Amino acid sequence: MEAESARLRAISHPNIVPYLGLHQTPTTAFLLEEWINGPSLTEILNRKPISAVEALVYTKAICSALEALHKQNYLHLHIAPELIHINKRGEIFLGGIGAAQQINSIIEYPHDKYPNLYFSPEQLNGESLSPASDIYSLAALLYELTTAAWINGKDAPKTNEAIRKAHLDLAPPAPIKLNKNIPDHFSRMLLGTAQTA
Known part of the structure; x- marks a missing residue:
């Protein structure tokens, strides 16, 4: 665990929140990272849909961070x-790299907490994980940023079973149907990424 933590601490990239290491108390363990003085995308999601141009700015930064992780043989997965x-x-x-896992990992997630709203089908099925898992999660997030709706075209479900079913079985509505200001080619690209990653 300490060797893995040291490798993650060594990852440096202008779009990655620096990971500071694992801090343990007698009852709890914390993954520590630097504080970023500014809002998260959670606040932005509470507003209206963002434009395709703004979405591409976020995409470029997050993809750059993910590329750096993937080159070090890690997946973000959260x-x-x-x-x-x-x-x-x-x-x-992009924060949260302290929980990153090696590429080709197979991870069992506790059913009481997961699945996460942005988990990939491979994560939900307990399959071997690749960079495609992170790309799918990013596409699901960008869908929400540009439409102000979850990938079901509505509000996110409240139960793990419904979240799982949506990721595995449902086809998302085309983003342009939910936000007419999205260019058609961007809508098709985003939908294709979420379906094929």
């Missing part, structure tokens, strides 16, 4: 709006 922050200078950071 992409979520609360882990993406924008500082006072407008710089975008």
Whole structure:
């Protein structure tokens, strides 16, 4: 565990929140990372849909961070709006790398907490994981950013069973049907990424 933590601490990238290590008390363990002084995407999701141009700005930064992780043989696997922050200078950071896992890992998630709203089908099925898992999660998040709806075209479900079914069985509505301001080619690209990643 300590060797893995040291490898993650060594990852440095302008779009990754620096991981500081594992802190343990007699009863609890914490993954520590630097504080980013600025809002997370959670606040942005509470507003209206963002434009395709703005979405591409976030995409470029997050993809750059994921590429750096993937080159080090790690997967993020927990992409979520609360882990993406924008500082006072407008710089975008992906946090949560302390929980990253090796590529080709097979992970069993506790059923009382997971699945996460942005988990990939491979995560939900307990299959071997690849960079495609992170790309799927990012596409699901961008769908929400540009439509103000979850991938079912409505509000996110409240139960794990419904979340799982949506990721595995349902076809998301085309983003352009929910936000007419999205260019058609962007809508098709986003839908294709979420379905094929």
